[in-house]
Amino acid sequence: MILAAALIAxxxxxxxxxxxxxxxLNFGPLPAVGYSSDLGWxxxxxxxxxxxxxxxxxxxxxxxxxxxxSRYSKGNTVLHSFFDSKYLIPGLRVxxxxxxxxxKTDSFYGFNGASSKYxxxxxxxxxxxxxxYLMRRDIFRIMTCLQGSFGDSKWGWAGGINYWDITTGHxxxxxxxDGTTSLxxxxxxxxxxxxxxxDGGRHLEFKAGVVYDSRDHENNPSRGANxxxxxxxxxxxxxxxxxxxxxxxxxxxxxxxxxxxxLTFGYHLAYQGLIAGRAPYYMLQTIQSLNMKQIxxxxxxxxxxxxxxxxxxxxxxxxxxSNFELRWSFAKFRWINQNWTLAxxxxxxxxxxxxxxxxxxxxxxxxKVSGKLPGTDYDLKDLLYTGDAEKLHMxxxxxxxxxxxxxxxxxxxxxxxxxxNDGNIGINIGLNYIF
Numbered sequence: 436m437i438l439a440a441a442l443i444a445x446x447x448x449x450x451x452x453x454x455x456x457x458x459x460l461n462f463g464p465l466p467a468v469g470y471s472s473d474l475g476w477x478x479x480x481x482x483x484x485x486x487x488x489x490x491x492x493x494x495x496x497x498x499x500x501x502x503x504x505s506r507y508s509k510g511n512t513v514l515h516s517f518f519d520s521k522y523l524i525p526g527l528r529v530x531x532x533x534x535x536x537x538x539k540t541d542s543f544y545g546f547n548g549a550s551s552k553y554x555x556x557x558x559x560x561x562x563x564x565x566x567x568y569l570m571r572r573d574i575f576r577i578m579t580c581l582q583g584s585f586g587d588s589k590w591g592w593a594g595g596i597n598y599w600d601i602t603t604g605h606x607x608x609x610x611x612x613d614g615t616t617s618l619x620x621x622x623x624x625x626x627x628x629x630x631x632x633x634d635g636g637r638h639l640e641f642k643a644g645v646v647y648d649s650r651d652h653e654n655n656p657s658r659g660a661n662x663x664x665x666x667x668x669x670x671x672x673x674x675x676x677x678x679x680x681x682x683x684x685x686x687x688x689x690x691x692x693x694x695x696x697x698l699t700f701g702y703h704l705a706y707q708g709l710i711a712g713r714a715p716y717y718m719l720q721t722i723q724s725l726n727m728k729q730i731x732x733x734x735x736x737x738x739x740x741x742x743x744x745x746x747x748x749x750x751x752x753x754x755x756x757s758n759f760e761l762r763w764s765f766a767k768f769r770w771i772n773q774n775w776t777l778a779x780x781x782x783x784x785x786x787x788x789x790x791x792x793x794x795x796x797x798x799x800x801x802x803k804v805s806g807k808l809p810g811t812d813y814d815l816k817d818l819l820y821t822g823d824a825e826k827l828h829m830x831x832x833x834x835x836x837x838x839x840x841x842x843x844x845x846x847x848x849x850x851x852x853x854x855x856n857d858g859n860i861g862i863n864i865g866l867n868y869i870f
Contacts, residue, residue: 479505756786
């Protein structure tokens with residue numbers, strides 16, 4: 436509804452009005468009405484609350500809070516709260532989030548990208564009640580991060596602690612027939628997913644690194660660059676599954692103004708990989724970030740990484756991916772005492788698994804099964820391992836963004852993957868640019 440009203444306002448009011456600095460409290464309440472091709476229709480309520488103080492920092496807020504309570508039509512629940520401020524403690528940026536995701540029918544397409552077969556006819560819940568690519572993955576998450584600068588330079592440091600409590604198992608949905616077999620079940624039965632990990636676990640993660648930021652504005656930049664390099668890992672002191680691990684994350688984002696205040700080219704190059712130890716299977720798809728753009732950041736695949744592909748399609752120990760966008764702000768106007776921008780963003784994404792997860796076990800799993808998947812003509816051996824080498828996975832599309840005060844960003848993005856083995860079409864209605 437707000438999206439439609441903003442579009443109409445863009446036609447009625449001046450197409451490029453001068454912005455006015457915001458002061459005091461500013462609210463962005465919305466019904467959580469959206470759609471994801473992976474999760475279904477989204478309904479509930481959310482709000483962004485901004486404090487701009489005397490307006491001297493605008494368009495940067497002094498603090499931001501976000502709360503969401505919602506559900507998806509495929510049975511998933513979202514309970515989320517988030518806080519972020521550069522001014523709460525002088526010289527420090529403080530951010531924290533507490534979230535619960537009840538994912539009774541989460542997507543699971545196997546490990547190592549192209550070596551896991553994707554059969555569109557088996558995706559979702561079939562007419563026979565089969566959910567081959569579904570599993571349960573409930574997540575309780577607490578994330579904290581502190582950031583500070585090195586003097587007056589654009590360089591800084593970052594550090595934080597995360598807590599994860601993840602429960603995994605067979606998918607739960609009234610549309611599923613009892614006793615059916617999923618890919619998760621096959622991996623657990625053949626040992627690709629270790630017995631000690633198959634029900635999930637709890638982890639305390641520590642992260643630390645360095646940051647460089649020369650962007651003119653974090654949430655809607657037109658120029659500048661941002662580098663984040665940090666290590667994160669868990670000593671496995673809670674679940675004690677013998678899987679302590681250390682990972683490295685690198686994110687480089689750069690923006691170029693092609694037409695002042697109207698057209699910007701931006702790109703994002705990213706790597707996240709295992710450098711020591713062994714991460715449990717249920718932690719492989721967690722994409723870490725210092726400053727959250729999306730409530731749930733997972734991959735590789737779908738909304739946050741390679742748009743157009745299916746959610747969590749490519750799971751491995753290490754990933755590399757990239758995003759390229761042209762952001763055209765085709766209208767700016769004042770409406771209901773707020774600064775609005777309408778923008779579109781044609782984009783291209785690509786990524787791949789660069790270090791596989793338990794590849795030998797995945798290959799060996801073929802020798803432990805025989806016959807066909809019950810109720811289908813698909814051989815179990817082919818569904819466990821295709822024999823294909825990993826390759827680059829790509830998607831392209833376009834989005835429409837309605838941005839209030841350069842911070843509150845409602846987006847509608849449509850994407851098409853370029854390989855039918857990666858999915859088909861991705862549609863997402865949500866918040867923010869993905870980088």
